[in-house]
Amino acid sequence: MRDGELSNPDVGGARRASLQMPREDMLQLAQRATELLVDWNTQLPGKDAWEGDFQQALEDQLMADPPRHGRPAGEVLEQVAREILPTAARHQHPRFFAFVPSCITWPGVIGDFLAAGYNINACTWLAASGPSQLELVVVDWFRRWLGYPEGAGGLFTSGGSAAALDALVAAREAAGASPERACVYMSDQTHGAIARAARIIGVRQEHIRQIPSDSCFRMDVAALAEAVARDRAVGLHPLAVCANAGTASTGAIDPLATIADYCEAQDLWLHADAAYGGFAVVVEEGRALMGGIERADSIGLDAHKWFFQPYEAGCLMVKDVKTLENAFGLRHDVLQDTVWGTNHPNFADRGLQLSRSFRALKVWMSIQTFGMDAFRQAVSRTMALAAEAGRHIRARPTLELLAPVSLGIVCFRFRPDDASLDEEALEMINRAVLARIFWEDRALISSAAPDGTFSLRLCILHHDTTWEDVRETLDAVERFGTEAAEQQTR
């Protein structure tokens, strides 16, 4: 081989594998994708809130080897829009009341599109100084809404689960505790993601304490104190209390200020799981309900829930940002050029992800576009709709409220005036109602069992949901319930 000659001719370019697209094709594809998305989102209210299929049918449709040669991008796009994307829950549908909805704002979607197209890696200041500064800005907004002091900070995460995991790592590191003897406390209403986070950081399953809750589904603080005392007495290491700032089942808010007093006195880390309810703090009535949250050592929030952003938009806030940096600060020679010093944070030093997408952008763009008044109004409206649903249920002789309405969540059931129907029969009737809403109605609702009683559950969270959407769904529950009860008693 002579000087200048390549050992592998493919390197030279003649047979370059092209993963590029001509500019015109790029524009055309993006234009069509945008049209499809806008059509989808504007037409959604007329469609069902859920669509799905069984695995075998989808496998028959989709399972195939990757093609050796490509095909026109427009054709691929149309197939995706026709066959794949619609076959999913429509979390942003105004009648999606199941689980925790996620309704989006268009600037937020565009924010994700831009972040992907600019291919921002918001890991270090060097890699993304502008995006890092913007994340500092948005995180600082959150800090102020939560009532956290200067010096508090955080980072965007995939969601509330990742936020809880990072928080518990920070708690463990701050306490210098071995996970072997560590105990973590949460109410029996706490989302499973929090116990899973405790398990992942190494807390033994039998040391994850589920503290009973009261009749309003709030943690019983006296029972918490007893559990901690019992564990200390046998040489275990109480590490953290995870309080609910809006449970997923009923929206209940634990007595945050009392728990904060207790945790301060006992030198326990307090994590507030505000994944669902946290953004209530942007409005006065919500801020009042969340009193004490500002005293938590860490708070998990999900902007993809009650802050109208597309997945994924979680956030972990901590009262002292050094607790995160001490736990996650990364020292690796390949990253040695990325240390810019004071005031130039590397977000990768605050959580488990190194490569991370630029999630703050969508929040910033949405707020810049609509302004906080619009966000506040949307949060208030959903709470008002839930309260109205509660009043409606109380006024209907065949509906029964099963938990106090809290934030946007309403737990209730169909209950005809028929003394012969025992709990088992009522559960069967309400399961039948749930199934019929699922298969036959435009809305989607889900169920819960906060104290073991089967409950239908609405989570009202969409900025465009109307009272008519809620009322017609409650009417459908009564209609299906009446039919199911007639079948039961036949």
Ligand SMILES: Cc1ncc(COP(=O)(O)O)c(C=O)c1O
């Ligand atoms: C109260 C609560 N905590 C934690 C989570 C988990 O959050 P994510 O799904 O964002 O990981 C959820 C999810 O619905 C939730 O409602």
